[in-house]
Amino acid sequence: SSFATYQSESLVRTTKNSLSLMVVSTPKEIVEVDIKTCLERDIGVRIEEGEDETAPFLIISADEHKTSRNTSTLSTQISASDGAGNIHMDSFNQVLKRPEQGVRCIQAHNDLPLYVTGHNDGYVKLWEFGYSHPLAKYSLPGNRGRITSLHFGPLGAKFGLSDANGVIGLWHTTVNAKSPFCVLSCYDRSARDFAFIGSASVIASAGNNTNNRNVILWDTLLPPSECAIKKFQAHEMGAMVCRYSPAHQVLISGGNKGDICIFDLRQRKLQHVFNAHDSGIRSICITPNEDLYITGSADGEIKSWSFNSTHNQHVFGDGHRSNKFFSNLPGGSVKGVMKLQVDQTNHLLSCGADGEVKIRRLIL
Numbered sequence: 001s002s003f004a005t006y007q008s009e010s011l012v013r014t015t016k017n018s019l020s021l022m023v024v025s026t027p028k029e030i031v032e033v034d035i036k037t038c039l040e041r042d043i044g045v046r047i048e049e050g051e052d053e054t055a056p057f058l059i060i061s062a063d064e065h066k067t068s069r070n071t072s073t074l075s076t077q078i079s080a081s082d083g084a085g086n087i088h089m090d091s092f093n094q095v096l097k098r099p100e101q102g103v104r105c106i107q108a109h110n111d112l113p114l115y116v117t118g119h120n121d122g123y124v125k126l127w128e129f130g131y132s133h134p135l136a137k138y139s140l141p142g143n144r145g146r147i148t149s150l151h152f153g154p155l156g157a158k159f160g161l162s163d164a165n166g167v168i169g170l171w172h173t174t175v176n177a178k179s180p181f182c183v184l185s186c187y188d189r190s191a192r193d194f195a196f197i198g199s200a201s202v203i204a205s206a207g208n209n210t211n212n213r214n215v216i217l218w219d220t221l222l223p224p225s226e227c228a229i230k231k232f233q234a235h236e237m238g239a240m241v242c243r244y245s246p247a248h249q250v251l252i253s254g255g256n257k258g259d260i261c262i263f264d265l266r267q268r269k270l271q272h273v274f275n276a277h278d279s280g281i282r283s284i285c286i287t288p289n290e291d292l293y294i295t296g297s298a299d300g301e302i303k304s305w306s307f308n309s310t311h312n313q314h315v316f317g318d319g320h321r322s323n324k325f326f327s328n329l330p331g332g333s334v335k336g337v338m339k340l341q342v343d344q345t346n347h348l349l350s351c352g353a354d355g356e357v358k359i360r361r362l363i364l
Contacts, residue, residue, distance in 0.1 A: 027104035118147025153200030162191035208238030247290040254281025259326035295339025320352025
């Protein structure tokens, strides 16, 4: 079978000694792998306007001992292959595998070999790469909702979560900070994502309110009654994800109907709205030079976009199609593309409900 990604969360962590570590969650386990050799392979994809093709890529998957891809039996016997199906068993080394169920999202620290995992039961765990036990466990007070996103602040000194109850909580990144220093009740339905804006004191949130004010700016230094400094009416069916571009000082948000909104944060106004996908947008990432941003949808499409245009630059022919087996997992269904990330060497990593992690080197 394919790699049994649960909410298909994966990320790459590049340490100062040039080791590239990735952690992937499955319905039963968390697996850490070193993919340094994998990233060194010649898998370049040139981003050119109008292209729509199957681009070269590497796949990391977990096989269930020769069984078919549609099997319901899960395993984490990891292998790697290219787009032509050639197996590269030397592409990575498994660092650690630990039993851990109900993981919904993962995020790595900016500078330290740490990452956090968010779970169905509303708890967040802090881990160190290569260490088998969590360093700390965090949760919001009161009724806990399923964790929907996790992010570290720009300097890594703070991190936060959003949950299915519409709440965002912020913590200091220490093993002793069990209680959040800031709790925001953002949405009467669900908070889906958030982004730190410049400093860690201002954040933007994406979610679903009955009044359709689904993208909100918050100043966490202000009193609770005044900290919502701007509410945007956007994304009719709810906002699913948001990312901030410091170079352009714009916020990009993706909606449940496939629409993209671009907000000019200098003037605090909605600048552009356009339809990017035929289904809900599940992930957005920005390239390191901030020339492009990349979107992934619930139907498995991956597209790249220029900040200067609403026309997509590239459509990746092989995204992540949904797998029927992953459509009814505890805590919600898993569909299409679930996470996108571009590292500092312009490797695009994507993962989704097909159970695979795909790696492409972008030639910009």
